[in-house]
Amino acid sequence: MLEDKSNVKAWFYLGPALFLLSIFIFYPIFNALFLVFLRDYNYLQGTWEGFTLFENFFYVFRNQNFTQALTNTMIITFVSVPISVIIALLISVWLNSVLKLRGFFQTIFFLPYVTNAIAIGMAFAFLFNQNYGLINTMLGWVGLNPVNWVGLGATWGNAMFSLLIYVVWASLAFKIMVFLSGLQNIDKQYYDAARVDSTKRYRIFRRITVPLLSPMIFYITITSFIGAFKAYTQVIGMFGVRLGPPGNDKSLITIVALVYDALDRSGVPGALSEAAATAIVLFLITLVFTLINMQVSKNRVHYSGGGK
Amino acid sequence: MVLDSVVYGDEKQNRRKARIRFSLVLTMLIIFGLFVVIPFYWMMLTAFKTEAQVLTAPPILWLNPLNWQFSNFATAMDTAPFLRYMGNTVLVSSISTVGTIFTTVFAAFAFARLNFNGRDFLFMILISTMMIPGEIFVITNFLTVVELGWIQNQTYMNAILAMTLPFMTSIFYIFFLRQSFRQIPDELYYAAKVDGTTDLKYLFKIMVPIALPTIITITILNAMGTWNAYIWPRLVTQQQEFRLVSNGLRDAFSNIAGRILYNEQMAAALLVTFPLLVVFLLLKKYIIRGVSRSGIKG
Amino acid sequence: MEIRLENLTKVFTNKKTTDTLAVNQLDVTIPSGKLIGLLGPSGCGKSTTLYMISGLLKPSQGSIFFGDDDVTTVPPEERGIGLVFQNYALYPHMTVSQNIMFPLENLKVPKEEALERAQKIADLVGIGELMSRKPAQLSGGQQQRVAIARALVKEPRVLLLDEPLSNLDARLRIQTREEIRRIQRETGITTIFVTHDQEEAMSISDEIILMDFGVKQQMGAPQNVYDEPENLFAAKFLGTPPINLFDGKITAKKIKLGTAVIGSTKAAPNDIVIGIRPEGFVVEEEGPIVADVEFVETIGRDTTLIMIDPTDATKRFRAIVDSDYRIEAGHQVQLSVKPHKMYIFDHETGERL
Ligand SMILES: Nc1ncnc2c1ncn2[C@@H]1O[C@H](COP(=O)(O)OP(=O)(O)OP(=O)(O)O)[C@@H](O)[C@H]1O
Numbered sequence A: 001m002l003e004d005k006s007n008v009k010a011w012f013y014l015g016p017a018l019f020l021l022s023i024f025i026f027y028p029i030f031n032a033l034f035l036v037f038l039r040d041y042n043y044l045q046g047t048w049e050g051f052t053l054f055e056n057f058f059y060v061f062r063n064q065n066f067t068q069a070l071t072n073t074m075i076i077t078f079v080s081v082p083i084s085v086i087i088a089l090l091i092s093v094w095l096n097s098v099l100k101l102r103g104f105f106q107t108i109f110f111l112p113y114v115t116n117a118i119a120i121g122m123a124f125a126f127l128f129n130q131n132y133g134l135i136n137t138m139l140g141w142v143g144l145n146p147v148n149w150v151g152l153g154a155t156w157g158n159a160m161f162s163l164l165i166y167v168v169w170a171s172l173a174f175k176i177m178v179f180l181s182g183l184q185n186i187d188k189q190y191y192d193a194a195r196v197d198s199t200k201r202y203r204i205f206r207r208i209t210v211p212l213l214s215p216m217i218f219y220i221t222i223t224s225f226i227g228a229f230k231a232y233t234q235v236i237g238m239f240g241v242r243l244g245p246p247g248n249d250k251s252l253i254t255i256v257a258l259v260y261d262a263l264d265r266s267g268v269p270g271a272l273s274e275a276a277a278t279a280i281v282l283f284l285i286t287l288v289f290t291l292i293n294m295q296v297s298k299n300r301v302h303y304s305g306g307g308k
Numbered sequence B: 001m002v003l004d005s006v007v008y009g010d011e012k013q014n015r016r017k018a019r020i021r022f023s024l025v026l027t028m029l030i031i032f033g034l035f036v037v038i039p040f041y042w043m044m045l046t047a048f049k050t051e052a053q054v055l056t057a058p059p060i061l062w063l064n065p066l067n068w069q070f071s072n073f074a075t076a077m078d079t080a081p082f083l084r085y086m087g088n089t090v091l092v093s094s095i096s097t098v099g100t101i102f103t104t105v106f107a108a109f110a111f112a113r114l115n116f117n118g119r120d121f122l123f124m125i126l127i128s129t130m131m132i133p134g135e136i137f138v139i140t141n142f143l144t145v146v147e148l149g150w151i152q153n154q155t156y157m158n159a160i161l162a163m164t165l166p167f168m169t170s171i172f173y174i175f176f177l178r179q180s181f182r183q184i185p186d187e188l189y190y191a192a193k194v195d196g197t198t199d200l201k202y203l204f205k206i207m208v209p210i211a212l213p214t215i216i217t218i219t220i221l222n223a224m225g226t227w228n229a230y231i232w233p234r235l236v237t238q239q240q241e242f243r244l245v246s247n248g249l250r251d252a253f254s255n256i257a258g259r260i261l262y263n264e265q266m267a268a269a270l271l272v273t274f275p276l277l278v279v280f281l282l283l284k285k286y287i288i289r290g291v292s293r294s295g296i297k298g
Numbered sequence C: 001m002e003i004r005l006e007n008l009t010k011v012f013t014n015k016k017t018t019d020t021l022a023v024n025q026l027d028v029t030i031p032s033g034k035l036i037g038l039l040g041p042s043g044c045g046k047s048t049t050l051y052m053i054s055g056l057l058k059p060s061q062g063s064i065f066f067g068d069d070d071v072t073t074v075p076p077e078e079r080g081i082g083l084v085f086q087n088y089a090l091y092p093h094m095t096v097s098q099n100i101m102f103p104l105e106n107l108k109v110p111k112e113e114a115l116e117r118a119q120k121i122a123d124l125v126g127i128g129e130l131m132s133r134k135p136a137q138l139s140g141g142q143q144q145r146v147a148i149a150r151a152l153v154k155e156p157r158v159l160l161l162d163e164p165l166s167n168l169d170a171r172l173r174i175q176t177r178e179e180i181r182r183i184q185r186e187t188g189i190t191t192i193f194v195t196h197d198q199e200e201a202m203s204i205s206d207e208i209i210l211m212d213f214g215v216k217q218q219m220g221a222p223q224n225v226y227d228e229p230e231n232l233f234a235a236k237f238l239g240t241p242p243i244n245l246f247d248g249k250i251t252a253k254k255i256k257l258g259t260a261v262i263g264s265t266k267a268a269p270n271d272i273v274i275g276i277r278p279e280g281f282v283v284e285e286e287g288p289i290v291a292d293v294e295f296v297e298t299i300g301r302d303t304t305l306i307m308i309d310p311t312d313a314t315k316r317f318r319a320i321v322d323s324d325y326r327i328e329a330g331h332q333v334q335l336s337v338k339p340h341k342m343y344i345f346d347h348e349t350g351e352r353l
């Protein structure tokens, strides 16, 4: 009957998923925690030189690219997430307010979601081409000189700027869709009530839309932060495996790139442990910022009403 | 009445205000819409240019369709076996999607409908691993795949297995499906029980059809994920022709020393993007609805 | 099929909060072929009782008999019951006919026969023309009938309905309950009908079972329970407008409401609660109860008087009297009581004396 425990049956249903999860999720977590404490682990021979608490983390911090990777990752995260959240919020509110053409614009704004990151990254690289790119042409229209964004010897700043434009571009679609569906779930009554009280537009936005949408904004912000800390394919898409403009290799390296860098050296003793340590550092950074995020939004998120 | 005329006056003014507001909003939407569309346009435009046209400054911004250079696509296909890559991608994506749906539907059913010891605890553990960055898994999974012998002297079969098996389940999708399963009223289950429906039959005849939108969403997200997959396939494939589209695209145009042939590069990029765009326009309704739902917590 | 519940008890154990005693030692015999109303306030354990009879919930104690068979441990699908839920629980993705045929599918009834039976039962409940629609395209009342048809199609031995009318509007409710009554008569299936609406239960049931806090309060024909409530709860729960309650006393075999003596009894001297139905008062010059009239409302034949309780000026009571009397608000009236409309209850236990 209903309340009877169905243990055997449950494990049968869970079996396939749990089997795969154990091999590809649970075991790797423990293994990473194991690897990170091994000294000079050589996986080809399966040998190591005893245990160490911090040595592998020191490798990470002493890696010549670590500071650059950390800086880049932070900049990508803290510039692209707020900008894209705000732009997405505005666009979705605008979209929600027009009836005509909404479907058309919705399709347009969703396009970036259904593309291949590498393909579009390449297109962006060519958009920013110094001599033949559209961006410099447009700058020319307003009388500005062409800039070497991503070409041979381009500065870190220029390359980073181009990358950020691409990252924001690529991350808008998902946010717009989620916000738009959240907006459409807000009970029209709130707006009618506000209209009756002749509330000004921007006040409606500040006092009704944003608070009612706040659980969704909060959720999207957190997941975007988590996603942005893992930036890597965007860099690959725009700059290829050199991770930077020609002549300025690795200038746009990120933390995830460090993990794969170490993994590529997997034959070298200690490299896997370094990869694990890097991934754990990334996890800790993500965790800290997620917790800060939750703390900050604690008092600003209204969980009743609004989107389901 | 006085009141009426006041309201009426307001009405007129309001309508003018509304029109101005609409124009403003439309302008902003058009500006941002252009921002979104330009890279696509640029990709297509370049893909149809001749090399000379690409290397014209200032760039040509409009190409008469009569002058489109279709041969770029043929050249791009010669540079790398893109059809092969697409075939691989479709295969990998189908296998992993079918596998994912199979495992997640069963697991989500157990979490949503069955009563067993440790259910809530297990579920909590699953949820808490969702925060851990994938790179932590990748390290060991790479070793596991090596251990399984799928890397050394890799066969096509090995490569496909290595690219699909680790992605045949997903905690996020289990969570997502469980949410939609739990929205099905308990009474439906009771009614089915009274009629002697087995759990398996209830799952497939009642729950799956009702949760079909979610399952479609998962299919779409999963397929799109594979189309975009770059890192893992690069790690585990040992031969060019086993790779997926993203790898093919990146590698084909990174290795050429010296000048990049932008028109061919963009032609290849368009080849890879085009199928996705077609699928999107065909399934627009489902994709937009599904993706929006996937972003809504709880 | 007679249904017998013996000492039926259900305790919900819960890790976080305290245990809930949802049904407490229920002893009931439901005669074959009758429509029984299971009536009680929200949360009193009606659904729990129904779910135990259906086999969806396992009793903590006690047994359930269908005829001579002990079905306490028999799984729901083998009990031969039809169950109709408050929210109908129709499968949203199936058409009406697929919904109705679904139980037959489980019984491996051949397709043609299933179709035939589904159509027959759909005609019986009056939805024969709606077979190819989806539930979302039906009105509440129509969905209701589909749910009943789905429960009836496998020719159950027992039909269980859990507040089947509570999602319908007032008119549809009356219409549909008549319909349920008719279908029950035509099929002759023993039926248990759960509701918290006393009027609904009274109007269609052969007998009602009154429950409160998981305990059976009284069982009997609706009019009997109304006329002879066995306890305070039964008296209070039945009747619109509700019964009037007064604190009273028994002294020397006399029933006293304040100073007024309104009847006699053999019961021992005691504090009591006196219940008088609104229609139990008669305006009489010599009447023992003297009360101030606060408000008068005449509708047709009846006059409703709202009066100040002579024993407690903060309370009001209500009498429905013949409109022949000309009574005005602000005046005093004298009332006597019809003995058969007055009940006295123990002040402590609420038992009828
Ligand atoms: N699964 C459960 N776990 C714990 N307590 C429960 C459970 N189901 C019901 N209860 C409790 O048992 C009591 C009886 O519930 P039941 O659903 O039978 O009431 P009911 O008479 O049907 O009420 P209503 O008219 O509101 O439907 C209630 O106090 C309820 O809170």
Ligand SMILES: [Mg+2]
Pocket: C046, C047, C048, C162, C163
């Ligand atoms: Mg109930």
